[in-house]
Amino acid sequence: MANSHVLVPVPMLAKAVAALPDAHSVAGGLGFEPKWDGFRGIVSYDGESVEITSRGAKPLTRYFPELVEAFLSQLGEPCVIDGEIVVRQGSPGQERLDWDALSQRIHPAASRIQSLSHETPADFIAFDLIDRGGASLMPKPFIERRRSLEELLDNAAPPIHLSQLTQDVDLARRWLVEFEGAGLDGVIAKPLASSYAPGKRVMLKVKHHRTADVIVIGYRVHASGEGVGSLLLGLYDDGELRSVGGAAAFTASRRLELVAELDHAVMRTADGTVVTGEGERSRFSSGKGVSYVRLEPTLVAEVRYDQMEGPRFRHSVQFERWRPDRNASSCTFDQLETPVAYDLGDVLA
Incomplete structure (x- = not known):
């Protein structure tokens, strides 16, 4: 069932830079988040059903029934959330992202999809809020969208997570080094005053090279x-x-x-x-x-x-x-x- 209350946009993108900029190098300041290495996912919930689409607008809903179930049980109002789908592997205390296991989740057979949803369940990392209660938040600055996302997911539980955010560039530089050991891809810098710009490279990304x-x-x-x-x-x-x-x-x-x-x-x-x-x-x-x-x-x-x-x-x-x-x-x-x-x-x- 298609969501009728909002037009789901293509995701906002990031431009590669060589190093993390200072938090005050952009008007309004910057916020820093871990860069997750998974499938970009736009989650749209109309109060009755959930749809998940990829960065390229391909439907992903059927491949992640465990996430659909979690969104249906945890989201209390219609919304559109921007985030990343990941699969985590390893024993407690030694977990890391597993790209191969995630890519295996895209399978044509419904029976295999069901079994994989139990064998290698996915998690969703939320990092932006595009729409809430039928009202578009895209014109709002990121810092306001983030506060609204925190309110929406105040009681969220795994497999739904809220991505970490800091305005401390020194901490972000530590993340760039440390989080790679957990399979992450780098760090994203987001202008706190920017609106949500579909398809535009407003954010900055620093990856390991x-x-x-x-x-x-x-x-x-x-x-x-x-x-x-x-x-x-x-x-x-x-x-x-x-x-x-x-x-x-x-x-x-x-x-x-x-x-x-x-x-x-x-x-x-x-x-x-x-x-x-x-x-x-x-x-x-x-x-x-x-x-x-x-x-x-x-x-x-x-x-x-x-x-x-x-x-x-x-x-x-x-x-x-x-x-x-x-x-x-x-x-x-x-x-x-x-x-x-x-x-x-x-x-x-």
Whole structure:
């Protein structure tokens, strides 16, 4: 059942910055929140039914029945809440966010959705209030929307949580370091005086960025058919070369340059035929081709990444430069920085 009292907007977005700004660098001041690494979710409750939509307006309601049940029992009035859907894993005192478990929740089978809702239940972290009681709060400054959200969720209980907020930039800088150990993505800075601007990058985000030297083990041709679309990357683990993710987002001219730069490392059969391989197919892009050109594991590149998810880069990484001075055999998992463990329960407290 669609909510008739409010038009659910696309979420407000954030612009990446290199470092957290001072709390008073923006007129009206800044508030800082943890940056959650999950699915952005807009929750709309009309007093009878709940709908959850993604950042791209895709329906998520059917995938999270445990959240729907919680909203129906805890929300006392019609509202539209902006927040993040996450899955937490680990024993008490050692919990952290689990992206893989969260992504598994998007499943076509209703029976599997039900079982996963018990095996890997989701939590919802609320951080903004768009509408309350049928009245839009979007023109209101964030600090007023936040107070209203705190009132609305005054008696909220897990799996519904209110995100932490501080105006102390020194505490926010501590969060940036400590909360990564619980699987969080960084810190968000929000202008306290700003209205809710759908689709606009009003907020600021600081994410973790590190560099690593990796082996380029292949490339996929760009969807246009011209040049390199993405580089496939690997690292050695006890002598075994393992795939760890990819680098993408090249300009049209750079895509063509990469073809020439990689040509000498392309694997070919005795008759000169290019050797190809088949990569993993994602449930989110099952229709896309996964064939790639295989390369001799000799080229080393420096890439910029934010964090790891198990043995792979959590997101597509950014190519920085070639490292002809590095031997491919030296590119191992040992070089990767491991965040100090931090209990997710403390973040949610």
